Amino acid sequence: MHELSLMDSVVETVVEELGSQRIAVVRLEIGELSGVAVDALRFCFEVCTRGTVLADTALDIVMIPARARCRSCGGEHATSSLMAACVCGSFDRELICGDELRLKEVEVV
Ligand SMILES: [Zn+2]
Structure with missing residues (x-):
């Protein structure tokens, strides 16, 4: 499962970098069009x-x-969706944001 390997590397990174501290919150930024299932991410976490x-x-x-x-x-x-047309009718569009999937920050206790 995509979400599992993803979360596995997030957790590994946080533990490696900050594992000696108590961490209250791990915050991820997920783009609407990243294709990741948020429910699955929570479960995998x-x-x-x-x-x-x-x-x-x-x-x-x-x-x-x-x-x-x-x-x-x-x-x-x-x-x-990138499959939707622009207001001008063109489908020749590029995504500026909305496909990100990143570890934004952690809150240390
Ligand atoms: Zn346009």
Whole structure:
């Protein structure tokens, strides 16, 4: 499962970098169009932190709305899919944000 290997590396990174401290919250930024299932991520976080120093740590997920820039008219708009057309009718768009999947920060107790 994609989410499991992803969460596994997040947990591993946090434990390696900050494992000697008590961590209250691990915060991830997830783009709307990243294709990751948030429910699955939460479940995997519990699985991956079990028995580690992060066992009592909360997972906070911040959703990042997707925005696309149109190569035809230069307009920038919120979007729920790159398969949708720009207001000008063009499908030639690129994602500016909304596909991120990153460890944003951790809160140390
Ligand atoms: Zn356009």
